[in-house]
Amino acid sequence: MKNSSAADSVVLGPRPQYPIESVDNALRILLLLGERSELRLTEVAEYLGVASSTAHRLLAMLHYRGFIRQDRRSKAYVPGTALTGVAFSILQQFDVRQTLRPFLEELRDETGETVHVATLDGTTVRFIDAIESPRAVRVASRLGRSMPANCTSTGKAMLASLSTERLHQLYPEEELPGLTEHSIRSRAALEREIAGIRRRGYATSSEESEEGVSSVSVAFPAEHSALRLSFNTAMPVSRVKRADIKRIAELMRSTVDRAAALLH
Incomplete structure (x- = not known):
């Protein structure tokens, strides 16, 4: 069962006829990151209601594109340079x-x-x-x-x-x-x-x-x-x-x- 969050209330357009769940989940991760200073794999998986392996793949892709980065010590995920760069632009x-x-x-x-x-x-x-x-x-x-x-x-x-x-x-x-x-x-x-x-x-x-x-x-x-x-x-x-x-x-x-x- 997926957990609710204020991030889920951010809906500004009509639901697409053919939604792509993986894209939606990646965007929900970014919205969740707007609420919190950092994210961990287990809480992302719980929030999305998916397996840890699925959550890891989503985080890995966001990491690859620079939207998040992983703190070396805590291993938590925090905003990456691509995300802050977009925000600044x-x-x-x-x-x-x-x-x-x-x-x-x-x-x-x-x-x-x-x-x-x-x-x-x-x-x-x-x-x-x-x-x-x-x-x-x-x-x-x-x-x-x-x-x-x-x-x-x-x-x-x-x-x-x-x-x-x-x-x-x-x-x-x-x-x-x-x-x-x-x-x-x-x-x-x-x-x-x-x-x-x-x-x-x-x-x-x-x-x-x-x-x-x-x-x-x-x-x-x-x-x-x-x-x-x-x-x-x-x-x-x-x-x-x-x-x-x-x-x-x-x-x-x-x-x-x-x-x-x-x-x-």
């Missing part, structure tokens, strides 16, 4: 950026600084929209750039929404990549930083991704979007004051709350 083409643009403009006007929207792809942050500060001395737009998540306030804000187990899956080794001498370069240090972000509700960075640049970021609640998103405000270190950081963070938290409601 769709994000670029459709209305998430259009929906968030007015809020980004508000943040730029209120702070006078360069602002970004970014998404998390594994351990990488991708900047998908940006508006530069009107000031003569400003942080340049990072639109289209990708950076290690542990080196940016944006990445750290989104990583803080993950479970410790998922964080360890993304970072199986203690040593982490860095961009500057101020970058967080160990998993233990990253976990300590994330604990503080969870308490505060926002992340900061001081020259961790680029010399002379500080930033503040607030992540969107995961339940409001299929993708992990974050707003970021970046400014020259020379303009940063502690009071400004708190003010900008509160402004961004309020803005994220309003923007997230439109993505639900």
Whole structure:
């Protein structure tokens, strides 16, 4: 007997006259992966109501095409580069950026600084929209750039929404990549930083991704979007004051709350 799931409610078209069960089951696996951070062979077989050997063949084909990958340690299946690549391409083409643009403009006007929207792809942050500060001395737009998540306030804000187990899956080794001498370069240090972000509700960075640049970021609640998103405000270190950081963070938290409601 097949188990039910919210994924089964995703039906947007008429049932085909000649359904292909194997294709439907592969698509149901991907929908189920949208609900959970990882999948195991036994739960996929149980969910589909098929033998483990059948579930394994379906997973193997999705793995072959890059839609899933198998974690080396846990052996669980997680989203692959093809799946996240498709999601990122769709994000670029459709209305998430259009929906968030007015809020980004508000943040730029209120702070006078360069602002970004970014998404998390594994351990990488991708900047998908940006508006530069009107000031003569400003942080340049990072639109289209990708950076290690542990080196940016944006990445750290989104990583803080993950479970410790998922964080360890993304970072199986203690040593982490860095961009500057101020970058967080160990998993233990990253976990300590994330604990503080969870308490505060926002992340900061001081020259961790680029010399002379500080930033503040607030992540969107995961339940409001299929993708992990974050707003970021970046400014020259020379303009940063502690009071400004708190003010900008509160402004961004309020803005994220309003923007997230439109993505639900």
